Amino acid sequence: MSADALTAHPSIDELRAEALEWGRKPRRFGSWYVTEHWVRAMRAYGWTIIVGALGQPIIYLLGLGIGLAMLIDAPIDDRGVQVSYLVFVAPALLVTAAISVASEEMTYPVMAGFKWRRYFYGFNASALSSPQIANGVIAGAAARMVVAVAAYYVFIWIFGAVPHPETGWLSIFAGVAAGLAFGIPLMAYAGSIEDDRGQFALVQRFVFMPMFLFSGTFYPLDTLPAWLQWIGWISPLWHGAELGRVATYGAPVAPGMIAVHIGYLVVLCVAGYVWGRRVFVERLAK
Amino acid sequence: MTVVHSDAGTDAARRGGVRALWAGNPGAVVQRGLIAARSSSWIVVLSGFFEPVFYLASMGIGLGALVGDVQTSQGVEVPYAAFIAPALLAVSAMNGAIYDSTWNVFFKLNYGKLYEGMLSTSLGPLDVALGEILYALLRGLLYATGFMIIMQILGLNLAPTAILAIPAVLLIAFGFASLGMAVTSYMKTFQHMDWINFVLLPMFLFSATFYPITVYPEAVQAIVMAFPLWHGVELIRGLTTGILSSDMLWHVLYYVVMIAIGLVFTTKRLRALFLD
Numbered sequence: 001m002s003a004d005a006l007t008a009h010p011s012i013d014e015l016r017a018e019a020l021e022w023g024r025k026p027r028r029f030g031s032w033y034v035t036e037h038w039v040r041a042m043r044a045y046g047w048t049i050i051v052g053a054l055g056q057p058i059i060y061l062l063g064l065g066i067g068l069a070m071l072i073d074a075p076i077d078d079r080g081v082q083v084s085y086l087v088f089v090a091p092a093l094l095v096t097a098a099i100s101v102a103s104e105e106m107t108y109p110v111m112a113g114f115k116w117r118r119y120f121y122g123f124n125a126s127a128l129s130s131p132q133i134a135n136g137v138i139a140g141a142a143a144r145m146v147v148a149v150a151a152y153y154v155f156i157w158i159f160g161a162v163p164h165p166e167t168g169w170l171s172i173f174a175g176v177a178a179g180l181a182f183g184i185p186l187m188a189y190a191g192s193i194e195d196d197r198g199q200f201a202l203v204q205r206f207v208f209m210p211m212f213l214f215s216g217t218f219y220p221l222d223t224l225p226a227w228l229q230w231i232g233w234i235s236p237l238w239h240g241a242e243l244g245r246v247a248t249y250g251a252p253v254a255p256g257m258i259a260v261h262i263g264y265l266v267v268l269c270v271a272g273y274v275w276g277r278r279v280f281v282e283r284l285a286k
Numbered sequence: 287m288t289v290v291h292s293d294a295g296t297d298a299a300r301r302g303g304v305r306a307l308w309a310g311n312p313g314a315v316v317q318r319g320l321i322a323a324r325s326s327s328w329i330v331v332l333s334g335f336f337e338p339v340f341y342l343a344s345m346g347i348g349l350g351a352l353v354g355d356v357q358t359s360q361g362v363e364v365p366y367a368a369f370i371a372p373a374l375l376a377v378s379a380m381n382g383a384i385y386d387s388t389w390n391v392f393f394k395l396n397y398g399k400l401y402e403g404m405l406s407t408s409l410g411p412l413d414v415a416l417g418e419i420l421y422a423l424l425r426g427l428l429y430a431t432g433f434m435i436i437m438q439i440l441g442l443n444l445a446p447t448a449i450l451a452i453p454a455v456l457l458i459a460f461g462f463a464s465l466g467m468a469v470t471s472y473m474k475t476f477q478h479m480d481w482i483n484f485v486l487l488p489m490f491l492f493s494a495t496f497y498p499i500t501v502y503p504e505a506v507q508a509i510v511m512a513f514p515l516w517h518g519v520e521l522i523r524g525l526t527t528g529i530l531s532s533d534m535l536w537h538v539l540y541y542v543v544m545i546a547i548g549l550v551f552t553t554k555r556l557r558a559l560f561l562d
Binding site for chain 2: 045048051052055056059060062063064067068070071072076197198201202205206209210213214218219223224225228
């Protein structure tokens with residue numbers, strides 16, 4: 001039979017070579033395959049993302065930046081630089097947008113991948129490795145952060161909250177960096193949860209909320225009493241917002257402190273990544 | 287058959303036009319909620335109390351230093367913390383009620399299939415609706431009482447009428463819970479639930495919560511006044527600052543109407559989903 005002859009033709013070595021060949025691309029680009037999945041999965045709630053990315057900045061800027069600014073007549077004195085209230089809060093709100101994307105994308109979806117819908121096990125059964133799955137989650141979430149933060153930047157620029165547009169766009173990077181510095185450790189934590197007992201609700205209330213409220217978002221951090229300022233020091237939101245303020249209105253932050261802000265965000269990302277990678281490798285090997 | 291109907295209490299409650307909807311026992315639903323909270327989610331339930339407290343601390347301390355005194359809608363100057371504290375109380379009543387009547391109910395409706403079980407007993411849809419709402423109100427009562435104690439300690443209750451803020455919080459929570467549950471019955475996926483946040487966030491920021499409504503032009507003021515949260519904020523602010531006026535009765539009436547509409551609506555929806 002000619003069909004038999006055809007199927008019998010390749011030797012075992014050739015078959016192995018062919019199988020390895022088919023696996024080569026996924027092995028090499030596996031992280032991007034997972035990223036693609038993550039981004040495509042967002043289409044299920046695409047409108048939520050779009051309306052959130054466009055609506056939230058408008059609401060916050062109108063509500064806080066303009067409404068509250070009516071009460072605060074005097075300009076904000078940020079270490080000697082006088083800026084309007086809107087200019088002061090805008091970079092912090094931008095960073096908050098990235099962090100809230102992180103808290104959405106790197107909590108329940110990660111838990112779903114391990115526990116409820118178990119798609120990580122599916123990925124892992126293919127040529128993709130466990131660290132690549134972690135990479136893909138991070139890159140997918142980062143992609144949404146870029147969209148949210150860039151939209152935010154456009155809005156604060158339109159609202160007139162960027163006195164220095166020539167450097168202002170750098171605040172987009174500050175936002176994404178802060179989002180990842182918060183999100184990557186959160187992803188590692190989410191991956192390590194075996195039983196859902198409302199941990200994410202507690203993270204929201206006892207980590208995200210205090211960080212949002214006590215990180216010098218709405219007023220300079222040194223307005224707070226000293227015993228509350230540490231919340232700002234350890235929160236990626238404050239470090240990101242400080243970098244954003246340097247970019248958008250040239251807040252007088254010492255070069256040494258700029259290095260500290262960047263360094264702290266990088267340390268959080270790296271430490272979170274090391275932890276998250278281990279969690280993914282161990283849990284997927286179970 | 288006579289044996290079955292010998293329970294006089296049930297029999298009396300079942301009389302009249304709503305007998306198909308109502309067994310007179312929403313307490314069973316409340317009890318179930320309490321038992322469920324004890325076994326699993328109590329720490330999450332308890333944590334809800336901290337949200338308005340964090341807001342009060344952050345805004346009261348930090349912004350208070352920038353803002354100073356603020357004029358209420360009655361034209362009286364009060365410290366900034368005393369201005370926002372009653373608003374945060376109203377917001378937490380809204381959030382608590384909405385959380386309970388939307389996320390919780392959505393899960394029970396679509397995933398837990400809890401109501402199908404309940405409705406296959408003698409309970410009717412009105413029992414279930416009222417029971418869930420009463421459970422939400424219990425949580426609201428807990429949060430409100432805790433927050434009022436904190437306001438008292440910080441000296442933010444400026445008048446004895448502040449004590450009336452607790453029943454006012456329950457009224458507000460009742461309004462949001464009954465309407466929220468009706469809306470939830472239309473939702474089919476988790477993504478739909480996000481739209482609720484899109485309604486709540488602007489209401490939270492624009493309802494004279496952080497600054498007086500007078501910063502807006504007249505047209506915007508009229509829109510804000512149409513939304514329920516503003517009425518709640520004004521009502522509670524009037525009570526805790528002790529600046530009373532007859533307008534407050536309109537705020538109460540707003541919520542009474544909202545509760546009535548919400549209850550009729552929810553009962554009809556539950557009936558349509560499960561009994562027809």
